[in-house]
Amino acid sequence: MQKTKCYLAALVSGVLLVTGIWAGYGQSKKNDHLTVYLWENRLMKNIAPYIHEQFPDQDIEFIIGNNDTDLYSYFKEHGELPDIMTVRRFSGTDAQDLQPYLMDFASYDVVSKYYSYAVEYYKDTDDEIQWLPICAIPQTIIANKTLFDQYGIKVPENYEEYVQVCQQFYDKGIKPYSMDLAEDWSNQEIIQAAAIGEFTSLYGIDWRNKAETSAGEIKFDDVLWKRIFSETSQFLKDSHFSKEDINVNINTGTQMFVEGKSAMFHGQPTDMQKLQDQMDAELIRIPYFSQTSDSSFVYMFPSLNIAFNKELEKNKEKLDTALDVLDCMISEQGQKLIADGSGVISLNTDVPSMMQNVSGLEEEIKDTSIYIRYSAQKSFDASLEAVHGILSGKMDEMQAYNAFRSAMNSKDSKEKSTVNFENEYSILLTDTTKSILKKINPKCAVEQIGDTTLSSAWIAAMSNGQQPSAPEDYIEVEK
Missing domain, CATH: 3.40.190.10 (Periplasmic binding protein-like II)
Known part of the structure; x- marks a missing residue:
């Protein structure tokens, strides 16, 4: 038994979905390769294909991340901070340790597209804006x-x-x-x-x-x-x-x-x-x-919050691609896909109301104040x-x-869990997560399956008599 630290998103039907599952497009060898972490599977299904359609020639990799800024802190510790990060549950204090490594949006034109109230709470003590909200979901x-x-x-x-x-x-x-x-x-x-x-x-x-x-x-x-x-x-x-x-x-x-x-x-x-x-x-x-x-008041929360790795500013081509991705996300169609439909409040001044398809919503909130949670x-x-x-x-x-x-104000105290690396696990890894796993547990042998799909891998495993284990909750494993 050995305790090692890694983030495991879920154990679903016997397959460990390691945070950072590759489900994107393009190859990972170019200098302009852009990594985009999306905080949930639904975004992978909705927004990733749309962005790929808009920029078919760009090398963009979409990865399932997690709804927690601690994940990005972990990747930073291991030199693997993604180019674009998203999260839903968020406040400025949650991302304090990431502050030196995030780009300031305040000096870029994209901020001018937002209503002022939408970025009011995103300014830090230095008047930098390191996170931006993507569309607002009204709750009543x-x-x-x-x-x-x-x-x-x-x-x-x-x-x-x-x-x-x-x-x-x-x-x-x-x-x-x-x-x-x-x-x-x-x-x-x-x-x-x-x-x-x-x-x-x-x-x-x-x-x-x-x-x-x-x-x-x-x-x-x-x-x-x-x-x-x-x-x-x-x-x-x-x-x-x-x-x-x-x-x-x-x-x-x-x-x-x-x-x-x-x-x-x-x-x-x-x-x-x-x-x-x-x-x-x-x-x-x-x-x-x-x-x-x-x-x-209409109680409102962003569908996601987004940040850029500061290293993007060293590569203008990659930064331009990242800003194109952001522009695509805050477009009318992008916001609808992110919010899983219409009836969302656009934070982009260039986008007309997206509430036309929801009967009465636009009229009902006309004289009602908006509160961002x-x-x-x-x-x-x-x-x-x-x-x-x-x-x-x-x-x-x-x-x-x-x-x-x-x-x-409580101090974080993460539970310590144990993974038995003597066993074999059906684990899907990106190059990034594979390299991290090798660093933290050099004795762990990773066998390359080769070109395959998840369904094909399951069929092969089941044909050999292997059966899926019962699903388990999200776990964190600490060294």
């Missing part, structure tokens, strides 16, 4: 208007009316809001949506700017954050959430809404369309309401711990705040 409450009409309940237009609506449905034995609070992303959303007026206040913006650029411990404004958790607790009570909601996952929450057992759910335009296809009811969107004013990687687990603590009755508002703050 989704309401069963038919159910509202059936019981003569008025659609809310502010927080006070929202509270009244929840009480009316609760009194009639219908769950007001079935939110999937077993999922970390919904707990992260609920804190910011419940206290959205605080996050968009001058104090909230100031805290976020400091948090996004903090190189060390994130400083918390106690006065601000006590209000945030007070409003979070109030929202949970007003929405009639209870400790049972801790176990409501995405499937359960969705099913309750589809069956008319709850009046409201939440989601993106694509989610709403899927729900509409399953329901004989009129669905509408309701924004998130501030508890401190009559303002309403804070999505530091630690904020997801921290939010889940705090919200579950309140719902379970184990924490009051102050204890939940303290738990959240502690989790946000």
Whole structure:
């Protein structure tokens, strides 16, 4: 047994998909070879072929990466930082150790194509912009208007009316809001949506700017954050959430809404369309309401964030190709492919509205403010711990705040796992990941299969009597 450090994306049907699976185009021997890491498989399916179609003569390799900036830190440690990096869950603090190695977009024309609010939180303390968002996905409450009409309940237009609506449905034995609070992303959303007026206040913006650029411990404004958790607790009570909601996952929450057992759910335009296809009811969107004013907000998050390796500036041809790829991503078609459909808010001033195909969306958000979520990687687990603590009755508002703050500033402690390299594994490797594996474990023998496809490799293995092992969760192996 030997403990070595490598990132393994998944063990699916007995095949270890090592982070960095090659699924791109072109050869890897040219000086202008460009590596593009995409954070999920769907992007490989949607955007990679489109970019290849636009630039068929360019040597571009698309690789399945991971939704974590730690992966890129690991590759940097081993001299294998990709040319283009993407991630979804992200804040400036997550990528602090990468800062010296990332290109500053501020001096390039591409930044001028963005709305100013879209890059507001991407500037670091030196006014550099090392990450850019690619299109925005609007998240709102989704309401069963038919159910509202059936019981003569008025659609809310502010927080006070929202509270009244929840009480009316609760009194009639219908769950007001079935939110999937077993999922970390919904707990992260609920804190910011419940206290959205605080996050968009001058104090909230100031805290976020400091948090996004903090190189060390994130400083918390106690006065601000006590209000945030007070409003979070109030929202949970007003929405009639209870400790049972801790176990409501995405499937359960969705099913309750589809069956008319709850009046409201939440989601993106694509989610709403899927729900509409399953329901004989009129669905509408309701924004998130501030508890401190009559303002309403669409909760929004980028489909992905992108960064360039600073080394690109040493090779103008490669840099031009990388910028072409970025331009392709922020084009209308590119954004639709990245967001898996229409109904996204374009951050590119050159691209017209992409909401025409989603009934009512453009009109509904015309007089509604846009809030871009804070999505530091630690904020997801921290939010889940705090919200579950309140719902379970184990924490009051102050204890939940303290738990959240502690989790946000906790030191990383990665679990140590062991891989038995005496066994043989069916592993797909790129030249990059193969070289890393050889460096960290020189005794590991890697046999080249030769030209083949995944399906062909499976057929050959199965014909020899080999069977796939049960799927396992994502693991990290540390030296």
